[in-house]
Amino acid sequence: MTIEYDLQMLSLYENEVKNSQLIIQHNPDLFSVDFVSQLDVSHLSIIKCVNLTSISSSALSHLTIEDCSLSTLDNINTPNIQSLGLSKNSLQLNALQQLNCSFRQLRILDISFNKKVDISFIDQNIQELNISGCEINIELLKTRLLTKLLCNWNGVKQITHLNAFRDLTELQLQANLITEVSTLQYLRQLKKLNVSYNKITSISALRPLKQLTYLDLSNNELTQADPLIDLKQLAKLHITGNKIRNFNLLQTHPNFKQFQVVGQYQLKKKDKIMFPKIKLTDVSTTVLIQIHTNRIKTKLHIQEMKIGIQQTLDLLYQRQNNFLNYISSIFDNTHGFQ
Known part of the structure; x- marks a missing residue:
């Protein structure tokens, strides 16, 4: 169910919502969303509702509040939340500490494109984390069970500490200031890797990443692609915007489904x-x-x-x-x- 009307307060009591999903979008006057615990709405998305001040529901497991100008979360009462999206707001440093939820149940967290938010206290059980565009120091991460990490546009220079995140299957480090990726050789579970728009000169450290199926190396300073020959599972490769002059790997690679060369060769x-x-x-x-x-x-x-x-x-x-x-x-x- 999608609601696009001008509302000041939304109260839903034991309504039937198809697929248990409710989307409220582009509503300038919405202040409060109040659910009774018996309501079968597990997925709620609120988009561009700039006056939103409170949400209360024990039934919610997936909540997205995107582009709503939120600065604090002290009136967000979702004790059983498992997936939380707070992208494109104005969250203060201690905003997550104000949230009334059990971080032990939280598995997916998206705080991308906010101010610098304190994530040092987040529980170890987080599996997917998006901190893109937040100027967050990723060296503070303690969530060693992460399987997915998005850290794009963060001014990252060093990634040496990522060698402890051995469960990662997807890693995005697009548009940072990274010059070398030797640490990535320890992340043997990686299937998707995006390090485009950095200053990387060598990818020899990627040879051990045998499970990679998707790799984006676009717009770096690479001169050779030969190390990719060893990545037999690699199906999609984006390598535009480098200084590579030899793509002989195509002749022996067994699994390419997509290969992109744009404006570099x-x-x-x-x-x-x-x-x-x-x-x-x-x-x-x-x-x-x-x-x-x-x-x-x-x-x-x-x-x-x-x-x-x-x-x-x-x-x-x-x-x-x-x-x-x-x-x-x-x-x-x-x-x-x-």
Whole structure:
């Protein structure tokens, strides 16, 4: 159920809400949300309700209060909350300490794009944490059971202490000031890693991360991609905006489903983009290659290794290039998009 009307107070008593989800959005006059404990609403989202001052419900397990100009949480009474989203507010340093909830039950916390919030007391049981854009010192983190950490746009320079977070499966460190990632070699459970928009010069430390399926290295200072050859599970790679001149890893990598080269590599006449061997019986497998703003002025050869490319190539994008000739291929059904 979605509510977009102008309200000053919302009281729901034993109503039936489809999927147990209630969304209140763009309401400038909403002050209070009051639920009785028997109400079957477990998911509540409040978006851009700038006058919101209080919420009370023991039934809530998932609460999102986004872009509501909240500075304090002393009138938020949700003792059984498990997932809490407080993104894009104006939370004060001690705001989380004011919250009436059991932090031992809290598993997911999003306080991204707030002021500097104190998280040093948060319980060890937190599994997913988003502190992007908060200027929070991640060295204060004590939640060693984290499986997902988002720490983008935080001015982070050092990540040496992250070697203790061995349960992480997803780590986002986009748009920081990181120069080296040697610590990441200890995070062997990682499946998704985003370190784009940093100042990284070497990725040799990523070799042990055998479970990686998604990797974003865009806009760093890399000159080589060879260490990625060892990441056999890697299916999606974004590596645009570096100084790499050799993508030979494509010829031997067994599992690429998506490979993106944008505006960093001037393809020459002799270059051939080789696709990996993909089993014909795997009908779910698709390959996407983007060739974007690479100033291609000659014939481009796109080949596969041993099997029919028409079974493995799903989309070929070519945008903003200056072809003097054309794209030639050994297959018939490629779709080109201008």
